Amino acid sequence: xxxxxxxxxxxxxxxxxxxxxxxxxxxxxxxQFEDIDFITTTLPYIDSIDKAQEAVEKVNLAVSTNGELPIxxxxxxxxxxxxxxxxxxxxxxxxxxxxxxxxxxxxxxKCSYTMGRAHGVTDIDSYQxxxxxxxxxxxxxxxxKLNGYNKADIIIIGVSRCGKTPTSIYLAMQFGxxxxxxxxxxxxxxxxxxxxxxxxxxxxxxxLTISSQKLHSIRQERRPNSPxxxxxxxxxxxxxxxxxxxxxQITFINSTFHSIEEISTRMLDSLDIERTVI
Amino acid sequence: xxxxxxxxxxxxxxxxxxxxxxxxxxxxxxxQFEDIDFITTTLPYIDSIDKAQEAVEKVNLAVSTNGELPIxxxxxxxxxxxxxxxxxxxxxxxxxxxxxxxxxxxxxxKCSYTMGRAHGVTDIDSYQxxxxxxxxxxxxxxxxKLNGYNKADIIIIGVSRCGKTPTSIYLAMQFGxxxxxxxxxxxxxxxxxxxxxxxxxxxxxxxLTISSQKLHSIRQERRPNSPxxxxxxxxxxxxxxxxxxxxxQITFINSTFHSIEEISTRMLDSLDIERTVI
Numbered sequence: 298x299x300x301x302x303x304x305x306x307x308x309x310x311x312x313x314x315x316x317x318x319x320x321x322x323x324x325x326x327x328x329q330f331e332d333i334d335f336i337t338t339t340l341p342y343i344d345s346i347d348k349a350q351e352a353v354e355k356v357n358l359a360v361s362t363n364g365e366l367p368i369x370x371x372x373x374x375x376x377x378x379x380x381x382x383x384x385x386x387x388x389x390x391x392x393x394x395x396x397x398x399x400x401x402x403x404x405x406x407k408c409s410y411t412m413g414r415a416h417g418v419t420d421i422d423s424y425q426x427x428x429x430x431x432x433x434x435x436x437x438x439x440x441x442k443l444n445g446y447n448k449a450d451i452i453i454i455g456v457s458r459c460g461k462t463p464t465s466i467y468l469a470m471q472f473g474x475x476x477x478x479x480x481x482x483x484x485x486x487x488x489x490x491x492x493x494x495x496x497x498x499x500x501x502x503x504x505l506t507i508s509s510q511k512l513h514s515i516r517q518e519r520r521p522n523s524p525x526x527x528x529x530x531x532x533x534x535x536x537x538x539x540x541x542x543x544x545x546q547i548t549f550i551n552s553t554f555h556s557i558e559e560i561s562t563r564m565l566d567s568l569d570i571e572r573t574v575i
Numbered sequence: 576x577x578x579x580x581x582x583x584x585x586x587x588x589x590x591x592x593x594x595x596x597x598x599x600x601x602x603x604x605x606x607q608f609e610d611i612d613f614i615t616t617t618l619p620y621i622d623s624i625d626k627a628q629e630a631v632e633k634v635n636l637a638v639s640t641n642g643e644l645p646i647x648x649x650x651x652x653x654x655x656x657x658x659x660x661x662x663x664x665x666x667x668x669x670x671x672x673x674x675x676x677x678x679x680x681x682x683x684x685k686c687s688y689t690m691g692r693a694h695g696v697t698d699i700d701s702y703q704x705x706x707x708x709x710x711x712x713x714x715x716x717x718x719x720k721l722n723g724y725n726k727a728d729i730i731i732i733g734v735s736r737c738g739k740t741p742t743s744i745y746l747a748m749q750f751g752x753x754x755x756x757x758x759x760x761x762x763x764x765x766x767x768x769x770x771x772x773x774x775x776x777x778x779x780x781x782x783l784t785i786s787s788q789k790l791h792s793i794r795q796e797r798r799p800n801s802p803x804x805x806x807x808x809x810x811x812x813x814x815x816x817x818x819x820x821x822x823x824q825i826t827f828i829n830s831t832f833h834s835i836e837e838i839s840t841r842m843l844d845s846l847d848i849e850r851t852v853i
Contacts, residue, residue: 307665315836315840316840317836317840318603321595321596322576322597325650326671326678326693328688328697329687329692330678330684337850338849342840342841344629368678390674390677393604395804396600396670400604400608403646403666404608404611411609414606415603416834416837417836417837426775431740435744449790460706463710466713466748470748491800556694556695558593559693559694562593562594562619566620571616572594572617
């Protein structure tokens with residue numbers, strides 16, 4: 298299995314649910330060991346004895362090229378299945394088990410050990426709110442629809458291709474927020490005031506900027522050698538947009554070296570929007 | 576603080592990074608205690624001594640209505656900051672600390688304790704691939720663009736408003752997959768064969784279906800009392816689409832009671848697509 302690949306460790310994510318929680322924490326932990334090459338196999342919905350036994354077989358077959366045992370990050374609620382997985386020839390980190398027992402003591406309650414609570418539709422209203430936010434955000438992407446900004450939680454503004462769309466969608470998907478975004482055109486930027494459609498919603502505005510070099514290279518890919526992609530054009534737009542943000546006291550962030558997760562976190566923090574746990 | 580609200584516990588998510596990992600695991604753990612009302616405050620980027628001391632003050636002020644101590648889920652890499660937070664009057668679960676020391680032993684390496692590795696742009700290529708996937712997915716939403724299916728990782732098919740769009744975007748955002756989706760119209764469904772534009776890509780197809788009752792209520796909101804939203808119309812389309820899936824051996828899932836996370840997990844499992852850890 299994977300014998301042609303060279304790697305230091307095989308990681309398994311094993312869950313009786315979607316495995317999303319285990320994947321997140323496992324990834325965060327392993328990202329702290331930069332010089333280790335690892336490959337990851339995710340085994341979700343291990344929710345029967347047969348599946349658990351199959352998973353153990355897979356784990357036991359996977360020895361890395363240097364003969365080291367695999368590592369398992371598990372979120373297993375069913376004790377019978379956990380017992381089976383615990384017999385794998387691997388180092389096992391059971392993320393639920395490590396915390397649920399101490400939490401039970403502190404909360405003086407038994408936990409329900411119910412699968413699918415974290416990423417299932419347990420609260421229909423909040424799930425529906427989140428899906429509605431995704432639809433709202435798509436309908437208000439890239440200035441398509443200028444009405445409805447009164448219903449927005451955030452309106453992201455910036456020049457074309459500075460990263461507004463992925464950030465908007467991430468915020469909608471992850472936090473159930475209604476996020477519109479509006480591309481500031483050269484026309485808009487020839488004034489120092491905010492465009493009329495945005496002015497009434499100043500408190501919801503958040504600016505994105507980007508280095509002109511990166512903007513140039515992104516635009517080059519889209520429309521090679523066009524006036525739109527020219528480095529001078531990019532510099533001019535970025536200068537003007539930052540001036541507009543400063544003149545109007547719009548908080549902004551430079552997306553050049555930041556991921557959508559980082560941009561979103563800073564945005565919510567700065568606009569003082571509480572993150573709903575989803 | 577929040578004295579007007581009645582709740583059993585105040586939860587704090589405290590991180591020197593985005594707090595996304597702590598939020599995920601904290602949410603998963605707390606969702607196992609159904610009958611506890613809790614409110615959550617996220618304090619990201621606690622990356623200086625001043626900010627850490629401010630965070631401790633906030634925690635110490637927050638005693639729930641029944642006088643119980645708050646709970647902290649923390650991902651703190653800086654030992655100095657961790658020490659300060661550890662002095663809060665709270666039950667503290669440090670998610671990194673619990674696993675990093677044992678992992679160091681097993682991996683025989685020191686971990687880097689570098690902030691921002693999990694959700695920053697540490698690997699520019701894979702981050703760019705993910706952003707490209709989001710743009711591809713938006714450009715191929717709802718059958719807008721029929722060319723380019725050869726570049727898709729997955730093509731989701733189903734009737735209008737059965738949940739294709741949010742699922743596609745989730746897959747792109749979370750796993751960096753290029754996901755097109757195509758709405759099967761009544762015209763398409765009057766044949767038993769797959770539409771011509773889809774037939775060459777049978778291996779990438781995944782079907783979504785939904786209960787006709789739920790479809791009816793979703794469509795009612797969009798176009799109240801239209802022929803499109805009529806329950807009979809919904810029943811007919813759902814019958815025909817499931818027939819088409821069965822006749823053409825297209826794996827499908829019913830979205831009625833499943834979240835986009837669950838649908839996506841089952842989809843990747845069934846199409847045997849390995850989940851990239853992001």
